[in-house]
Amino acid sequence: MMDMSLRLLRWTVHATAFTLLVVAVLTALREDRVAVAVGGMLLGLAYAAGFAIEGRRVWLGSVTAGWVVLAVAAPPFVWLAFPLLFSYLHVLPLWGAMFGVGALTSAAILAAAWHAGGLTVPLVLGPGVAAVVVTLLALACRALLAEAGQRPE
Template sequence: MTSDLPYRLLSWTVRATGLGVLAVAVAGTWQEERPAVASGGVLLGLLYAAAPAAPGPGGAAWLMLVTAGWAVLAWAAPAFVWPAFPLLFAYLHVLPLWAAMFGVSALTSAAVLAAAWHAGELTLPLLVGPWVAASVVTLLALACKALGAELSERETGPDGR
């Protein structure tokens, strides 16, 4: 049987990072005395934490809801722009590769636009930084999938036994 401990650790780490970034955003908006936005962040965190374990139709619906919640909050407060990056892993886990690449590009573009809107201008760091981060996330997720597939093939053999 395949040892999925490294994959589970990566999954928990990504989820904890996403929840941590959300918690920082919630705390920041709470300090700014914006309880409605902070409450929205708490609800998004609960939805994010309820991620399905395996890809499938339920995962795609969950991902659409989380993305919609993120988009509303990202336009409401600048601190909510940054939880987009742990969410990129979800795109790469839940969706087929072609759809995940489209989703990663769309989400990264939205993060750049939201950050620039909040900053009042589009700067080179706001443009380049998120794309570098999205590239690293994508390459890391694809490498993990490839390693998992290789490990599984080694344990079951090339003929599936």
């Protein structure tokens, strides 16, 4: 039963990532920013490749680099940081994941503020609260897996 719950959570994260990606790509196309939309599609392919890649840390670095470029290029791509946070917490050891979550959250705040023309309280609180929630959920999943005597995939 727990395996099913964790699988459902994982698929929910992937569905969220692809939904946010589709919205960002469609927004770029609506704004006639074809190169940005193509970059978004390439990021989607790279994200999907993570299901089959053995070197998950290299994959995570590649996806993060693509996200940074797109987050600077267009505001809708900034919000893809949140599903990526789960990837950091899943792929990296806890110390690396915590560093990555902090760095990715900071980058999301800075990119959103840059697009908005300045830093506001909601632009800090939104990503900050989301990072805390994602981290707590991921840590709860790790604890459940450890309690069940299973290893994460």
